[in-house]
Amino acid sequence: MPRSSFGSASRKGQVRIPIRQSASMILGYARGKLGAQVRAVSFLVLYLAAFQFLVLRRPIESALSVAAGIGAVAAGLALFLEGLFLGVMPLGERCGLRLPSRARGAGIVLFSLVLGITATLAEPAIGFLRAQGSAVRPWDAPMLYLLLNRGSPWLVAAIAVGVGIAVVLGVFRFIRDWSLKPFLFTLVPLLLGLSLWAALDPVLAPAAGLAWDAGGVTTGPVTVPLVIALGIGVSRIVGRGDGSSGGLGVVTLASALPVLTVLLLALSLGPRTPAPSDRAGFFAPEARAKAEFVIGSAEGLRDLAARELGTEDYERWFDSAATPVSEDLPPSTAESSSFLRGPLTVHLADALKAILPLSFVLIFTLRLLLRERIANADEMLLGLGFAVAGLFLFGIGMERGLNILGREAGRSLPQAYTSSPRPDRAETFQGIDESLVLRARGPEGTLEYLPVARPEGPEFLPFDRTRFDSRAGTYVHIPVQRPILADAPEWAGYAAVLLFVFVLGFGATLAEPSLNALGSTLEELTTGTYKRTFLVRTVAVGVGFGMAAGFARILLDLPLILVLGIPYLAALILTAFSSDEFIGIAWDSAGVTTGPITVPLVIAAGLGIGERSAALDSFGVVAAASVFPILAVLSSGLAVRLRARRALAVNLDDL
């Protein structure tokens, strides 16, 4: 019943809720959070499953495990996001609120630098970059091999320094009230210029893609919400009360500066690194010193040569009496990368590594340096626990669920435009002998066929002697599937692939946790005038186009500078005409999109196509997926501004 009285004074302390009612409250809460994430990933899962069943007509291998994995992804995302909102983001925002008023310039620089570097070292997606290194052969792209294997600690250090400087600049930008525009108009042309220079140098060219990917990958699910919260805190305390998206922009810098530092690292290593060549050229004596630098030691190079070269070449170029060749290569960083390995402890370690060092830095800063009591400490600790548990479950789920679906889809993508063997439909025929094999002459020479009886009539199978066991009299036939678009021109196959990756990028982005965190924060900051769903969908469309552009580059072997340069120039032009509010949102979205769902799927699909299309690598796809959302958000911002102007014009009519 309604009462108009607020008269009773309550002096009670904690309220005790009966266990049954508590359980009901917890259940309702968990259902709500989980339901939201199930909805977020459902589009992607249904899309990949439908693609597998309806287009490829293949069953999903170990479907039960995949289903459990997808469940773990949804549960992990729900826990992780709740952990962000309860623990990580309040800590970051509180640091931002207190830092400018209680620390001097040097203290702010030190804190920001430590935070940026810690965030990078803790970033799980860095592991994906290393994982990409396993697909690189040293003679194809020596610089890439160097940076992803022996030089990976240098690479990570360069990225960390880039992110650290970005956080410092970002914080001072708020304190000094600097616009983001000068940063963008300086950094982006500088990066494009360096990339162009790198692209023209055969030694550096492969590293350009890696540098841009590093920029996208570093701003992951923990770093992004944290630096956004920090930025919002600083911006609120020094802000002038205007600018609804105050606090954005650090992510942009944290995406751009690692590109610069990685390119500079590559430039510094360039003189000591050989140019790409064939296998023999890499091991040739005249290139020996540079090859040894790439591999790390003379012994390492010798071991690799023993595995990769024939005996004749090896003995010609190496003293065979010298150090005996070891059986195994020293494990590369890529191989030792824990990210794609299975044990639960590895995922738990990754989750702890991602959350704990950052939390420690923030709590240490708040308690000991800023002398600030942490409000709702129990809630914050619970949030950190949720974040760790969420990342742990998410890691397992991605490996067992979504990654398998993505890998399957990626591997199968070239079927759209090329024939492919189907070992899953292999047939073994008994009682086969040589006399049954038929030979036929044709324009391509003599072909062999094995006639087999089918219920619908005889069939002539192409005969492959490698699958014929003459002693057992068995023949294993592996059918070859014609391209799905066999009767269509080649471009139609490519178009089908690009359509597939467009939808894949769109669906993956809908579920990206850091984008959802950014969207929620933005909705809160703007009191709902900029809706989370609007941001997520706009960015998802951008990522879709970006992925299509990135894959078009792989399929058509386009230069990276073309795929990145034109969109970035267009983004700069749009930036010149956009309001500061949308510039921050748009450029931060670019860093946010390439998170833990999109990146593995992009790489899985990219490597699938890369292997099958014999393209050099799939680097650059992540970077392309980052730039197009900028265009999408800036365009939407301009549309909103035009609409607002029209509304104002109507107002003026009213005068």
Place this chain on the structure above:
Amino acid sequence: MNKERVSKITCIAASSLGSSILSALEDSGLRDTFVQRGKQVSLADRAGMFRLVPRVELEDSAADIYRFYAPPDRAEEICARISDFTGLALPGRGSLFVEPAEIVRGAPGGEATPSPESGEGPIHGKGALPDRLRLPSGLQDYTALTCIVQRGQGDALARTVLEMGLCVPVVTYGQGMGLRNKLGLLRITIPVDKEVIYFLVPAADGPLAENIAVHKARLDRPGQGFIYRCRVRAAAVNTRMSRSRRRHVASMEQVILAVDSLQGSTDWRRITAPSRGRGGQTDEGPALACLSVICDEGRAGDFVRAAMEAGAGGATLMRLGYRDLPGAAAEHRETSPSHARETCDLIVPADLTDDILAALADRGLFEPEVYGLVEITTVEKAVTYRG
């Protein structure tokens, strides 16, 4: 503790008018203001795909809510100046209203202090107010309703009042503090996010609007939120409820404004019969007050706990920005390095006010580094479910 009687002036305006408003405040000799982010909601006609499925949708437009204090005798003049600078009288721009208030703070002359030219005749600010800047109809009687509901439920309520042609709702975000904070960690299962919806309706329609809100937002059920109303005097009210195409030489909002001006009040607009025999009193409940506790961001939780221990039932926490105006005298310029504030609105029985103020003072609200301030306004009526 220092208590001071002031006029609390609230200006809700489209974000694009920010610089005009600040110029007007500066020109009026005011030193500072609090700013809160919000949105004005209106109806917009949408043609739909190929103009096949026309529909009416809610359209949000970013707005800022300025809250500042002035000596009571200067309120009308300041409102006139703001109205002149920003054209608030034009439909669609915003609303401006005044209510009597008391502000309590640690020492005189701190933040949000009314300018010193109080009660000294008509010369105020940087110059005398020309006649053309006076409000044509003076200040009109209005009722301001503040409705706090769960996040996401505000749209339905906004649509209802818009479709009934009552007013243009203004929405901000806040957080609920009350029972939730007494549940230990179990509190995370209760959504903390709230929507705070402000309605400004002619005084005569106040009870009707309240009943509609109670009915539509189901405020008579447990945990759905609450509503309270205050008497205010409005200088400008946004009446542009629909952003449809104009087809006549004057819009309906302009016609209403003209009739208001001719009638000298908004009574002619009432849509319910006046209640008899209540002597203007609409509620027989105990006198209520709204205590807005304003302090440096991040500290309000402690003070709300203190207030609740002293008898307050709950609070709604909202973020504010503090803005010192460039023209303020140097000795009154704010010295805080922080511009981040938060406000907690507590609706309490008026006789508890002193106890709560004492508890807040004991908890340190009026310490210099807290930038604490309590604003007390009279609440005409409040409705919620009380079990």
